[in-house]
Amino acid sequence: MSAGPVVIDLGVRTNEPPAEPAPSRPALARHLRTAVTALVVALVLAVGGSAPQPGPALVEVAAPPTSIWQQELLVGDRLYVVHPPTDRSFRRTVTAYDLTRGADLWTTPIGVETRALGPEGEASLSIAGERLLVHTEDRTFVLDTASGRLRASVPHHVTGGDAGNVGLVREPIWSFVSDDPAVNATVRVVAGASGEVVHVTAVEPGEAPRVSVQVDGVSVRAFDLDTGAELWATGSVTAGELLPGEPPSVAVLTRDGVLEVRDARTGAVRHSRARAVDGSMGWLGVVGDLVLVQTGLSEATAYAAGTLETVWRAALPRHGAAYDCGAVLCVAMAGRSLLIDAGNGRPLGEVVANGHLDSRGGHLLRLGPREGELDHTVDPYSGRPLVDLSDWPDPVTGAEGSPLVLTRPDQLPDRAWFAVLEPGATRIQVLGPVPHRVSQCQSSDTHLACRTGNGLRVWTYR
Structure with missing residues (x-):
């Protein structure tokens, strides 16, 4: 369709009222000064003054080779990828990418060679200080990040902490129990992953007792992450957790309710607290420099991690389940959650929640009824809802210490939007769209990485 005629105003006007008298010279000077000032302001605003216009919030910086069977982990400006075997390399390989320089740092083969190319078992990655832990079906590989x-x-599946070079394995212990009263009850007790026989009860010759299986606690085993050597192990206990700080230590809750702090390398008991928990069932958590245990059904106690001195004791709603929520302790109940100050044990407020509460990116979050979706941020010291997240229900998996990054699909099929909620912020900052449908997104404090229809893509966002 052709454009219409171009009309040029030549300044010829007819049948108009006569012009008003020209302004006096002083008035004219004032008008000129005003016009010039307005023009200067407009030019300054147009070029952004002394502050340049911000560039695009999302800048693509990498599109590394991608396989549908690979796994990746984004940490800061570093991307670690576990690649499956190929027809050139018959072993899994791990590659580290420097996203700032846009360069591969290193590639290391792991595991044994396999000639059967195809889907590999699930693998996952985690960071323990200066070590990268690669968890495969039957073992953990420890790589130097540099x-x-x-x-x-x-x-085994080993978990590590920031301090020291010790990793823990929590291995379930199974009891095979006979339901025949004429036969000794316990047939045998074995450690789950290794199959190591912990205890055997004799059975009369020729008898074939009917047995059931039940969990009989866990065995906590400590390993040197630099050599793979086992350092020490417990018998059947309720729980074990690495404690922060130096020298590294481990909190262990025994089956008879004793709370212990053990040396992480030797297993020697440094501090002990008898009757910390009523019975063999209890909850053990670590919040900052506190060790928290749930005693019985209606009480929680906080102990100083270094000495096991009692810091506070708080009553819990009966049958409430306590868990770590960052700056506070959350106690889940039917349709609501109680908030407890982790520093002094005082109740702070309640939150009505169809889902549950979680702590990410410096925010306490109320989750929606659909698994994984976000509903609101919550004031941890009152339970009051703060920021409505219903328009951004899909959180990005964030590295520890990174802001809360959010995503949502666009009406266009091949576009997605991102936003960020900085720690302490009460307004969502929209970062903008990317021209891809995205999934399995991860974020660090500077980068975003997502699977797209065209492979893995990485963007900077601040």
């Missing part, structure tokens, strides 16, 4: 050197290989 060089990629393989430090150790442990035939």
